[in-house]
Amino acid sequence: MEIDIVKNEMKRYVIIGGGFGGLEIARRLVKLNVQVVLIDRNNYHQFQPLFYQVATAGLEPSSIIFPFRRNFQRKKNFHFRMAEVLSINSDEKFVQTSIGELHYDKLIIATGATNNFFGNNDIEKHAFAMKSIDESLQIRNRVLEQFEEALSLPAEEKPEHITIAIAGGGPTGVELAGTLAEMKKYILPKEYPELDFDQMRILLIEGAPRVLNAMNKKSSSKAKDYLKKMGVDVMVKTRVTGYDGTELSLDNGSIIRTKTLIWAAGIKGNYLDGIPEEARVRGNRIAVDHFNEIQGMKDVYAIGDVALMTSDDPAFPDGHPQLAQVAIQQGNRFYKNMKSHFKGREMTPFKYKNLGTMATVGRNKAVVELPRMKFYGFFAWLVWMVVHLRSILGVRNKFIVFLNWVWNYFTYNLSLRVIIKGKGK
Amino acid sequence: MEIDIVKNEMKRYVIIGGGFGGLEIARRLVKLNVQVVLIDRNNYHQFQPLFYQVATAGLEPSSIIFPFRRNFQRKKNFHFRMAEVLSINSDEKFVQTSIGELHYDKLIIATGATNNFFGNNDIEKHAFAMKSIDESLQIRNRVLEQFEEALSLPAEEKPEHITIAIAGGGPTGVELAGTLAEMKKYILPKEYPELDFDQMRILLIEGAPRVLNAMNKKSSSKAKDYLKKMGVDVMVKTRVTGYDGTELSLDNGSIIRTKTLIWAAGIKGNYLDGIPEEARVRGNRIAVDHFNEIQGMKDVYAIGDVALMTSDDPAFPDGHPQLAQVAIQQGNRFYKNMKSHFKGREMTPFKYKNLGTMATVGRNKAVVELPRMKFYGFFAWLVWMVVHLRSILGVRNKFIVFLNWVWNYFTYNLSLRVIIKGKGK
Numbered sequence: 001m002e003i004d005i006v007k008n009e010m011k012r013y014v015i016i017g018g019g020f021g022g023l024e025i026a027r028r029l030v031k032l033n034v035q036v037v038l039i040d041r042n043n044y045h046q047f048q049p050l051f052y053q054v055a056t057a058g059l060e061p062s063s064i065i066f067p068f069r070r071n072f073q074r075k076k077n078f079h080f081r082m083a084e085v086l087s088i089n090s091d092e093k094f095v096q097t098s099i100g101e102l103h104y105d106k107l108i109i110a111t112g113a114t115n116n117f118f119g120n121n122d123i124e125k126h127a128f129a130m131k132s133i134d135e136s137l138q139i140r141n142r143v144l145e146q147f148e149e150a151l152s153l154p155a156e157e158k159p160e161h162i163t164i165a166i167a168g169g170g171p172t173g174v175e176l177a178g179t180l181a182e183m184k185k186y187i188l189p190k191e192y193p194e195l196d197f198d199q200m201r202i203l204l205i206e207g208a209p210r211v212l213n214a215m216n217k218k219s220s221s222k223a224k225d226y227l228k229k230m231g232v233d234v235m236v237k238t239r240v241t242g243y244d245g246t247e248l249s250l251d252n253g254s255i256i257r258t259k260t261l262i263w264a265a266g267i268k269g270n271y272l273d274g275i276p277e278e279a280r281v282r283g284n285r286i287a288v289d290h291f292n293e294i295q296g297m298k299d300v301y302a303i304g305d306v307a308l309m310t311s312d313d314p315a316f317p318d319g320h321p322q323l324a325q326v327a328i329q330q331g332n333r334f335y336k337n338m339k340s341h342f343k344g345r346e347m348t349p350f351k352y353k354n355l356g357t358m359a360t361v362g363r364n365k366a367v368v369e370l371p372r373m374k375f376y377g378f379f380a381w382l383v384w385m386v387v388h389l390r391s392i393l394g395v396r397n398k399f400i401v402f403l404n405w406v407w408n409y410f411t412y413n414l415s416l417r418v419i420i421k422g423k424g425k
Numbered sequence: 426m427e428i429d430i431v432k433n434e435m436k437r438y439v440i441i442g443g444g445f446g447g448l449e450i451a452r453r454l455v456k457l458n459v460q461v462v463l464i465d466r467n468n469y470h471q472f473q474p475l476f477y478q479v480a481t482a483g484l485e486p487s488s489i490i491f492p493f494r495r496n497f498q499r500k501k502n503f504h505f506r507m508a509e510v511l512s513i514n515s516d517e518k519f520v521q522t523s524i525g526e527l528h529y530d531k532l533i534i535a536t537g538a539t540n541n542f543f544g545n546n547d548i549e550k551h552a553f554a555m556k557s558i559d560e561s562l563q564i565r566n567r568v569l570e571q572f573e574e575a576l577s578l579p580a581e582e583k584p585e586h587i588t589i590a591i592a593g594g595g596p597t598g599v600e601l602a603g604t605l606a607e608m609k610k611y612i613l614p615k616e617y618p619e620l621d622f623d624q625m626r627i628l629l630i631e632g633a634p635r636v637l638n639a640m641n642k643k644s645s646s647k648a649k650d651y652l653k654k655m656g657v658d659v660m661v662k663t664r665v666t667g668y669d670g671t672e673l674s675l676d677n678g679s680i681i682r683t684k685t686l687i688w689a690a691g692i693k694g695n696y697l698d699g700i701p702e703e704a705r706v707r708g709n710r711i712a713v714d715h716f717n718e719i720q721g722m723k724d725v726y727a728i729g730d731v732a733l734m735t736s737d738d739p740a741f742p743d744g745h746p747q748l749a750q751v752a753i754q755q756g757n758r759f760y761k762n763m764k765s766h767f768k769g770r771e772m773t774p775f776k777y778k779n780l781g782t783m784a785t786v787g788r789n790k791a792v793v794e795l796p797r798m799k800f801y802g803f804f805a806w807l808v809w810m811v812v813h814l815r816s817i818l819g820v821r822n823k824f825i826v827f828l829n830w831v832w833n834y835f836t837y838n839l840s841l842r843v844i845i846k847g848k849g850k
Contacts, residue, residue, distance in 0.1 A: 043844050061485075067840060133845060415491055417495065
């Protein structure tokens, strides 16, 4: 059954996924004389860079997510549908979704990436991941529950309940480890005076020779120094090989006992059925040309984390990194090319402009790499905050996040450590 | 197994439930030379009077709940345990909980009240209630999901998906109906231009001859006028007799088609096993004397909604109303009596001081009854806001709630209409 959306003389652009890339396209395309249909399994955009603060009870979920419909009020050529996309039929130009079929004139796949457990079912079953706001809340609940439970356990079982291991030393892992270390130092002993926090370990396990492997060596070593000073056990050149919910096995043969493993060690593209198998390349990503059109398809585009552009750019021989900036710039370029297309002008191939990368480790501690300079410490931390505040959707959200940060900075002591588990009806 | 809490020379006061009454006792008792153990199934206090704003996406849950541990930081004689209490053994003076047994010197039962479906299993299964923050979020999700779903349904099925029925015309029902009517007027048509909002009905169904039945007749008729003007179908002298998830039957023989029934039509005390059956009185409440001690027990007290004090007060021939104020005043009196007890002074029987009751219907519309005066409209609405803001725990929470209210007042347009369903691991 066809999804009931008015069909008129406008071309219909269907966008699957409202992350950074998909939302950028929707917001811009809607200004043209085309019909824009956005499909997402959630009714809100998620600001992924701050998931770790939701997971560590520093922000409410609602501060960093934003309902799509709120963004497109009064836009008559915009339609949102909350649904799962099951497959694509590019011969007949429609997508099959959980609520019916939808025909398109042009289709943009912006499905992003999800956790990659590299085929290890045990880890997938027992580890916690952080690729959605739901998962971030699960981590928050899990960590707090372990502290509550530890109180009722015999002494020998307490340490494994309050120890937290993080697999993956990229920005997500580093930011999580740093924030957890601050909770351990400033907050938890005040709230759980009955527990011995010397028994709480925070482990950051990274396979590569250094954390923040995608950044400069100096940034990596700065971040590692920060983390060590904050009490995080940083293990590099180490991989997690197995996890049964209590025993975490490492490739160096050692075993760590922990009830909480957070998995930030790999992602893979959210590939969709109906895309030719030849286009599926490394990391489950979809091979696209310089206009983000999928190789071997017509009128079907992929952008952002799920796309892999065979780039001529010598700086990115393996394609672009899976970052918000790439998705946003691709979305922007796509829109401009569509505008050129309508005006009969020539389209311009995508070129990534690296605006810099950054990660924060803790209060007054961040690493920032801009194209022409790198800096660390307090100023980097301020820059990190300004950049992230600017990117959050909604004036009220920006303000509430800012308020929380200021509050937390001076009091060390937010009141968000609540365990909410909507059970559903 | 005994729960592991340090046993010393201090008397142990165990409080079951951290609602208004239990928390009041805990906060005060902790200043005395006694050990205070608070047990609650959640790790946070819930501010029930504003649940309806969470359910209608006007506030985040975290703004009106507050973690207990945050409240008792650095208090060495305070212990919190997150657990369910299963039963009481008053002969051996211990409570049986989901995490073990706990012995007490004095036990305070402050378990509050829960939904009363009066034995109708169909209603219990299909209706949504609002007695916890979890349930409030479920209502929010339910209502928003129905709008999303309605878009994909054939025309004849749309009305029942966007129609909302509320059983119970007390303050909860009135406040919910009013807020939903405002959403229908100001927000929803902007976000769902594809739906016809003439098909959306908001019904408020009350068995008594008037809404706000516990208040003055003038207040009732004011509230009813407000609601009718806002487009709510107010039905009095009408009872819900059945509901199968779609068809709602009324005792006047008519049937209303709606996918969402919110149940605010009755509560019953959260009675506990081990309390003598003779003490269980009307509404599943526990009969207590003027010192809140349970009739037929020693060193076991009940306070707040779960207690029923056989009062000599002619104003309350059937006992006190189940209101936050009663619970707080009983908690306060209990603390003072314990202090007197330690000092060898005589204890004072509880006497309820009615500070007034109020309900808000919509922006600029509220009814307030103080002991010596009643007033309505804008000023009542301001008073309602000030009183509620004052009662919310935590400076940051007060500020965020205030900010949300101001924002909403001027923009009509918060960004909290997100459907989050933590699925759990």
